[in-house]
Amino acid sequence: MSFNLKLNNISKAYASLMANNSISIELSEGKIHALLGENGAGKSTLVKIIYGILKADSGIMEINGIEFSPRNPSSARSNGIGMVFQHFSLFPNLSVLENIMLGIDYGITKSELNKRIKKVSAEYGLYVDSDRLLGTLSVGEKQRVEIIRCLLQDPKLIIMDEPTSVLSPQEIKSLFLILRQLASEGRSILYISHKLEEIKLLCSEATILKDGIVVSRCDPRKETVETLAKMMIGKSLVKTRKNTTRSDKKIINISNLSYVNSDSHGCSLKNISFEIRENEIFGIAGIAGNGQKELVDLLSGEISLRKSNKIIYLGKDLHNVDINERRKLGIAVIPEERMGHSAIPNFTLSENSILTGLWSDRFIKNGFIDEEECVSFAKEIIEKFDVKTLGEFKKASSLSGGNLQKFVVGRELLQKPNLLIADQPTWGVDAGSAEMIHRLLIEHSYTSSGILVVSQDIDELIKITSRIAVLSNGQLSESYNTEDVTSEILGMEMGGARNS
Numbered sequence: 001m002s003f004n005l006k007l008n009n010i011s012k013a014y015a016s017l018m019a020n021n022s023i024s025i026e027l028s029e030g031k032i033h034a035l036l037g038e039n040g041a042g043k044s045t046l047v048k049i050i051y052g053i054l055k056a057d058s059g060i061m062e063i064n065g066i067e068f069s070p071r072n073p074s075s076a077r078s079n080g081i082g083m084v085f086q087h088f089s090l091f092p093n094l095s096v097l098e099n100i101m102l103g104i105d106y107g108i109t110k111s112e113l114n115k116r117i118k119k120v121s122a123e124y125g126l127y128v129d130s131d132r133l134l135g136t137l138s139v140g141e142k143q144r145v146e147i148i149r150c151l152l153q154d155p156k157l158i159i160m161d162e163p164t165s166v167l168s169p170q171e172i173k174s175l176f177l178i179l180r181q182l183a184s185e186g187r188s189i190l191y192i193s194h195k196l197e198e199i200k201l202l203c204s205e206a207t208i209l210k211d212g213i214v215v216s217r218c219d220p221r222k223e224t225v226e227t228l229a230k231m232m233i234g235k236s237l238v239k240t241r242k243n244t245t246r247s248d249k250k251i252i253n254i255s256n257l258s259y260v261n262s263d264s265h266g267c268s269l270k271n272i273s274f275e276i277r278e279n280e281i282f283g284i285a286g287i288a289g290n291g292q293k294e295l296v297d298l299l300s301g302e303i304s305l306r307k308s309n310k311i312i313y314l315g316k317d318l319h320n321v322d323i324n325e326r327r328k329l330g331i332a333v334i335p336e337e338r339m340g341h342s343a344i345p346n347f348t349l350s351e352n353s354i355l356t357g358l359w360s361d362r363f364i365k366n367g368f369i370d371e372e373e374c375v376s377f378a379k380e381i382i383e384k385f386d387v388k389t390l391g392e393f394k395k396a397s398s399l400s401g402g403n404l405q406k407f408v409v410g411r412e413l414l415q416k417p418n419l420l421i422a423d424q425p426t427w428g429v430d431a432g433s434a435e436m437i438h439r440l441l442i443e444h445s446y447t448s449s450g451i452l453v454v455s456q457d458i459d460e461l462i463k464i465t466s467r468i469a470v471l472s473n474g475q476l477s478e479s480y481n482t483e484d485v486t487s488e489i490l491g492m493e494m495g496g497a498r499n500s
Helices: 041-048 073-078 097-102 112-123 139-151 169-184 196-203 225-233 292-300 323-328 369-385 401-414 431-445 459-462 487-494
Strands: 004-014 017-028 032-037 058-063 082-083 158-159 188-192 205-210 213-217 252-260 269-277 281-285 310-313 331-334 419-423 450-455 468-470
Touching: 004 041, 017 032, 017 041, 017 058, 017 213, 032 041, 032 169, 032 196, 032 225, 041 158, 041 188, 073 082, 082 139, 097 112, 097 139, 112 169, 139 169, 169 188, 169 196, 169 281, 169 487, 196 225, 196 431, 205 225, 213 225, 225 431, 252 292, 252 450, 269 281, 269 292, 269 450, 281 431, 281 459, 281 487, 292 331, 292 419, 292 450, 323 331, 369 401, 401 419, 401 431, 419 431, 431 450, 431 459, 450 459, 459 487, 468 487
Parallel strands: 032 188, 032 205, 082 158, 158 188, 281 450, 281 468, 331 419, 419 450
Antiparallel strands: 004 017, 004 058, 205 213, 252 269, 252 310
């Protein structure tokens, strides 16, 4: 299998912003090549050009010396390029077989496709029942479906975008075995991830982007996490020290919380009990679909509580308190979904800055929104939390994921909540931004507040929390003192997760 993709001086601009500036990369057969960079460095733009979603303004791509300019993803696939996206493009109410058939560019019968699925599944250890409804699968199984769909096109180059962001440690190990097998067959893999330890374990080549420019090339196996991060962000990471302060004051106490989910693809909760004390960061680990969303929605007030459920916040029973009243009481939430939940894409940063503070006298004067105060608050967030943007009047949709996340975190922290609930606070965020968010959470824990961090990233939780529990199939494990538990133990508990 001979394959060589060369990118020569690829450039792409959005108005005055150069997303890609004369980028040149060579991807050779049998190599796992990392594409690294901060959020907004130009990675997404570049892979969209390779995959035919965008067209470069200038520059040339070549496959085996022949010019290559895909008109669309179908054109890219016909030239041997496949992509497994970070956000799965799958339909929960269709079967695995039907989902795969939707992504096939050529005509094929269901029986023949089923045979090919079984053959590919057996070859790469991607075991999944093609008759099962997609909505009944775990996140790891859904990713297998995406990979199978990609492999059925017989790609010579596979682009993997943040493939481990929703996987358990055991699923990550399985994925790495598959990727190494694919590389051993001569396939090229372009691997995008913010997890630098993974890059060191898996990749033999790396290209590092900053502000749309190639700033470094290296063999990541010969680098440290620190040197890789420094190449990406231009400075050394500031090490975060967790808060070891102990307090007896309870910020929130949840006792035997249960919830029956009427959504067949959702998760019910069974007898959830835990407490968070002042100055504490309490972590809940788990694979997506095991009740995290339902728990966060119950705590925030997006889902109403039954009277029998007890959530006691600073001595007050919250069962009859709605989401707006909870915010007035000092409960802030950073949702998992940035765009559409934390922020409105078509609103400016100034407008987004007050979405969770509309009850505040700071922003509402005589029943009207004080626009000057909104602008001032947005500027404060941008400045204090190092949000890279062209200004407070730019739309939220113009920001990279990491910068929008810093904006949302800043918005909530500046309102000085007594309880902060952070759901996947650094998901899809680069190393420098993640380190900053961790530092901000720890700094906030030194105030008279408590913090709940819900995350699929075990390393993140071990780094910043004092206690951790695992949510699996709607049930919460016992809590562990962080210093007394290993990622292997937590990973095994997560591995008992439900098929969601």
